Amino acid sequence: MDTRPYMQDRAAEEFFSRLERGSFQTTRCLACGETHYPPRIVCPACLGEDMEWVDLPREGTLVAFTQQSDAIRCRRPDVLGLVELEGIGNVITRIDAPFEELRIGIQVAFAxxxxxxxxALHQFRPLE
Ligand SMILES: [Zn+2]
Structure with missing residues (x-):
């Protein structure tokens, strides 16, 4: 049974396939050079369809976080956060740390x- 997240398009499918292999990547438009997150099959800037896959930053800044008592896939309670990646923007992700130990502005790393x-999903955890 395919238990991967619902695949919106082949860019999302490729993203999760790369994640299973430990790669954290997204698309960049070969025509205009714009990098997108989430990955796209069509560039929202120029409508180009030729993409290359590029590495996303593996460290970022925690800009918001919350704890949900009723998690769908994860253990309960589960911590979710918004991590700012330089040059990309904010990524919603699981946070691998107790809610009480988190602070806005701390540096976090991909895992x-x-x-x-x-x-296979992405998560971030505080840097030591
Ligand atoms: Zn483009």
């Missing part, structure tokens, strides 16, 4: 995580 139902 992969496999949910209890076998889905």
């Amino acid at each position: 992969t995580w496999t949910s209890p139902d076998g889905v």
